[in-house]
Amino acid sequence: MKTIRAAVIGTGWGQMHIDALRRVKNVELVALCDNNAARGQEVAKNAKVAKFFRDYDEVLAQDEIDLVSIATPPATQKEIALKSIFAKKHVLCETPLGLNAREAQGLLEAAQARGLVHAVAYQTRYLPSYAFAKELIEEDYLGTFLRASVNMTLERPWGTNGNWAADETRGGGILADVAIHFIDALRWWFGPIESVMADCHTLFPEIRVAVPADKGEKEAKYEKWRATADDAFLALLRFSGGGRAILNFVSGARHEAGWTIALYGSRGSLLITNGALSGRREGERDFGQMEIPRRLELPDRPREPLMWSLQRLIEAMVAQISADKSSREKIPNPPPSFRDGAHNLKIVDAIKRSSDDMMWVAV
Numbered sequence: 001m002k003t004i005r006a007a008v009i010g011t012g013w014g015q016m017h018i019d020a021l022r023r024v025k026n027v028e029l030v031a032l033c034d035n036n037a038a039r040g041q042e043v044a045k046n047a048k049v050a051k052f053f054r055d056y057d058e059v060l061a062q063d064e065i066d067l068v069s070i071a072t073p074p075a076t077q078k079e080i081a082l083k084s085i086f087a088k089k090h091v092l093c094e095t096p097l098g099l100n101a102r103e104a105q106g107l108l109e110a111a112q113a114r115g116l117v118h119a120v121a122y123q124t125r126y127l128p129s130y131a132f133a134k135e136l137i138e139e140d141y142l143g144t145f146l147r148a149s150v151n152m153t154l155e156r157p158w159g160t161n162g163n164w165a166a167d168e169t170r171g172g173g174i175l176a177d178v179a180i181h182f183i184d185a186l187r188w189w190f191g192p193i194e195s196v197m198a199d200c201h202t203l204f205p206e207i208r209v210a211v212p213a214d215k216g217e218k219e220a221k222y223e224k225w226r227a228t229a230d231d232a233f234l235a236l237l238r239f240s241g242g243g244r245a246i247l248n249f250v251s252g253a254r255h256e257a258g259w260t261i262a263l264y265g266s267r268g269s270l271l272i273t274n275g276a277l278s279g280r281r282e283g284e285r286d287f288g289q290m291e292i293p294r295r296l297e298l299p300d301r302p303r304e305p306l307m308w309s310l311q312r313l314i315e316a317m318v319a320q321i322s323a324d325k326s327s328r329e330k331i332p333n334p335p336p337s338f339r340d341g342a343h344n345l346k347i348v349d350a351i352k353r354s355s356d357d358m359m360w361v362a363v
Helices: 014-021 037-047 056-060 074-086 101-113 128-138 174-190 305-322 325-330 338-357
Strands: 004-009 027-033 051-053 067-070 090-093 118-120 145-153 193-201 206-211 221-226 232-239 244-250 258-265 268-273 276-281
Touching: 004 014, 004 056, 004 305, 014 027, 014 037, 014 067, 014 305, 027 037, 027 056, 037 051, 051 056, 056 074, 067 074, 074 090, 074 101, 090 101, 090 305, 101 118, 101 338, 118 305, 118 338, 128 174, 128 268, 128 276, 145 174, 174 193, 174 232, 174 244, 174 258, 174 338, 193 338, 232 338
Parallel strands: 004 027, 004 067, 027 051, 067 090, 090 118, 145 244
Antiparallel strands: 145 258, 193 232, 206 221, 232 244, 258 268, 268 276
């Protein structure tokens, strides 16, 4: 198999991409790029990557690069991804794949027109509990799907992440940055979502964060800024094939309860709690934790599950890149594509419109 030469653009969150790419067979990480030269050069040195660039246009000019992994904030993703596609590079992009569904759809059409492999980093699909739940659902473990409940509670207000994450206009917010991964999983398990009803909030618009005091100062200092992105929301999703899902996300609760996914059907129930899968179906006596097949387990667990699951996603991309174009769609367990990114952003856009209008909105 031909060695695929890769570059990562963005070395902050991109550190996970770097770690994952270095573990994939037949992939060579040849370049990194970051507009923060000090950070990027340090990361390149530690990762033993020979080439570092501050300008991603220089990266895309390198003929040797086959795959570009984009790990930059949402507001920059469209431009970088589109230029990568024009440069005939296969593209892996961090979520959410731009600021809205329109941007994502444009990237999908551009990649398809050039016959390139494209994927979005919805690596939670490759977490053992998610993957086994998918198999069980396809084996009719639940029976008729009735209801899903997804809950996440964070101790700190989302706006304390600062910078773009607290800015709605730059793609920030708990909905687009976190909940979209759960929306992707629900679509993957149960199919298309046809309409939504939602209520989004910025519960903590005024953010006050402690900063290190100068030497000799006894009192702590605080920095204030304004958050405009959502830090909590409640949404009801209606699936085309029947069934409903309730999403309840809240930050600033002063209690870190983590996340749970509960799936209910006419014959059984499944529960994923911070990665562990439990279940019970008709005829079984007890509700308890399920043993996940070893073939679905990740190495080095429970450390860095998202990095290892991203490795699995990249391996699926490599299989597509290495295959003949006519047979790519036949490869089992394909990675989440730009099409998935566009569908997920359509749901996010509909949730925001529903919150503004306080009515059901078609996706």
